[in-house]
Amino acid sequence: MAESSFRVLMIQLETGESKLIDFGDRAQWLGGSGLAVALYQAYGLPDAPYDDPQQPLIFAIGTLTGYFPLMSKVICGFKSPYHNQYAESHAGGRLALALRFSGCDAVVIRGRAPQPTALGIGTGGAVRLVDVHYLWGEDVFATGKLLRRIFPDDAGHRSMLRIGPAGEKQLGYACINVDTYRHFGRLGAGTVMGSKLLKAIVVGGEAGLQLPGGQAYNKQYAEIHRQVTATNLLQKYHDLGTAENLAPLNAAKALPWRNLQQTSDPAIDGISGETFAAQTLLRQTACAGCPIGCIHIGMLREQFAGDSHFQYREVGYDYEPIFAAGTMLGLTNAGEVLTLLDEVEKLGMDIMSAGVALAWAAEAFSKGVISESETLVPLVFGEVAGFKAAVVHLGTAANEFYRLLGQGTLKAAAAYGGEDYACVLGQEMAGYATGEVFFTAQSLGFRHSHLDAAGYSYDQTQSGKDVEKAVAFLVEDERSRCLLTSCVGCLFARKVYSEPVLAECLQSLGWSEAGGRLDAISREVQQARWRMRLATGYDPRQVPLPRRFSEVKNWKGEIDLPYLQALRGAYAGAIEKLGRPA
Numbered sequence: 001m002a003e004s005s006f007r008v009l010m011i012q013l014e015t016g017e018s019k020l021i022d023f024g025d026r027a028q029w030l031g032g033s034g035l036a037v038a039l040y041q042a043y044g045l046p047d048a049p050y051d052d053p054q055q056p057l058i059f060a061i062g063t064l065t066g067y068f069p070l071m072s073k074v075i076c077g078f079k080s081p082y083h084n085q086y087a088e089s090h091a092g093g094r095l096a097l098a099l100r101f102s103g104c105d106a107v108v109i110r111g112r113a114p115q116p117t118a119l120g121i122g123t124g125g126a127v128r129l130v131d132v133h134y135l136w137g138e139d140v141f142a143t144g145k146l147l148r149r150i151f152p153d154d155a156g157h158r159s160m161l162r163i164g165p166a167g168e169k170q171l172g173y174a175c176i177n178v179d180t181y182r183h184f185g186r187l188g189a190g191t192v193m194g195s196k197l198l199k200a201i202v203v204g205g206e207a208g209l210q211l212p213g214g215q216a217y218n219k220q221y222a223e224i225h226r227q228v229t230a231t232n233l234l235q236k237y238h239d240l241g242t243a244e245n246l247a248p249l250n251a252a253k254a255l256p257w258r259n260l261q262q263t264s265d266p267a268i269d270g271i272s273g274e275t276f277a278a279q280t281l282l283r284q285t286a287c288a289g290c291p292i293g294c295i296h297i298g299m300l301r302e303q304f305a306g307d308s309h310f311q312y313r314e315v316g317y318d319y320e321p322i323f324a325a326g327t328m329l330g331l332t333n334a335g336e337v338l339t340l341l342d343e344v345e346k347l348g349m350d351i352m353s354a355g356v357a358l359a360w361a362a363e364a365f366s367k368g369v370i371s372e373s374e375t376l377v378p379l380v381f382g383e384v385a386g387f388k389a390a391v392v393h394l395g396t397a398a399n400e401f402y403r404l405l406g407q408g409t410l411k412a413a414a415a416y417g418g419e420d421y422a423c424v425l426g427q428e429m430a431g432y433a434t435g436e437v438f439f440t441a442q443s444l445g446f447r448h449s450h451l452d453a454a455g456y457s458y459d460q461t462q463s464g465k466d467v468e469k470a471v472a473f474l475v476e477d478e479r480s481r482c483l484l485t486s487c488v489g490c491l492f493a494r495k496v497y498s499e500p501v502l503a504e505c506l507q508s509l510g511w512s513e514a515g516g517r518l519d520a521i522s523r524e525v526q527q528a529r530w531r532m533r534l535a536t537g538y539d540p541r542q543v544p545l546p547r548r549f550s551e552v553k554n555w556k557g558e559i560d561l562p563y564l565q566a567l568r569g570a571y572a573g574a575i576e577k578l579g580r581p582a
């Protein structure tokens, strides 16, 4: 089976030099989140800014990658341009398997290329740098088309990462597009690529994957495959997908609308998961190695300006993008939401941050805090044309207003006013107005993500206001997710991959010792991530909570501000404890 250390491909962009090294101990880090933070400890520059050329951009897979279903994610570790602190972003697509077949557990990219460059990674970590200066300025779609010609080999296994103008223009939240429909979305990994003049990365290895002999592995694989495909544990992700949550959250008055001025609207019927499925759904697709296929692709039919012809485009959709480009902007037509998603995709921005930033701009516009002198076009809730134009202005940093908004909503609000209604929880909010525990979890959580811990679920399922119990839940839920993201599995599969099941998976591959101490390993990963976050400047007590969040009313009634403040204080204390130097 795999070696006890990781095989890490080190790449220096100025010189094109590369080497495969043995790094760390699988039984200590497992891979993914653990390996990424261990690599940042070894090669990162905690005190230097995100765009220091020698800051590493890290991609890591896990010990279980390729061996079991849904072990299909990659962890990207980097210093974020959004807050200049250590960050992680996760993506699927074909990248995890492509890295496995290239023979690399991780890639560490340092330096800045002399000109816009595409990086090819092949079998055994073979590296090729291609001058693509003619792609600089091209959008994500045009870049993809040309990359397929530049790297024609291994189309079946190939994984393609690219950035758009937003990454080149150094927005705070440019994403990396992975295989068209997946993303390293949040906190600006695409901006780090842009700062390195790295337009694209194409991974296409052909090494084999040696499966273990004996019955234990086969039995374990068959049982997991059965649970994934023959039970209803994951069925909902394939059917309507996460978009099925729109209508229930709207009914519970927990769906942010029009910059969180409302939490429910009867117009939900125009953009519910059911409507998207009935009116737009073309097909579902999947990350490599996943039999579920939760990626929903809608068909967008648009008339060319000035003539009678139509173009058809395939656009991925999901709960969070519909929230950010739909309800937050007051758009209530599925086709209009797809139009906007397509535009954001082209520019290469994180849709959640871009949508929430534009929602703030629309409210500020309506209040006269900003005008067309800043926005260049009218921004009115429910009117798609203005938002479509604004997406281009935002993604290309068209003027000083959009340049600041592209650094983060609070940065624009600090300059123009309107901080009270900036919907920012550490970064632009995710689509849950469920209450105090979620607002605490996202505002202070490691990735400022709804996926750090299930605070939204806690709000919906737990009654009472026990601060200690809620914070203990957040800490423990984060720990268990650190385990899965070190392996590196899809978080949708967390009901299948319980801790005992992960232990059996590792044991079936010959990692019995690691399988026996998963609790300790995941705690160490959790603590190492927090240590690095604090070492790069994070102070959880300084994260602001804009007034808008205390004005929310949902099915439970008004937000209990003293409870929310007590939760944030206690969770900040727990984070400080987790991040204490070892």
Ligand code: SF4
Pocket (backbone or CB within 6 Å): 070, 072, 092, 093, 237, 285, 286, 287, 290, 291, 292, 293, 294, 295, 490, 491, 492
């Ligand atoms: S469930 Fe969806 S996101 Fe998760 S691995 Fe499968 S296709 Fe990818």
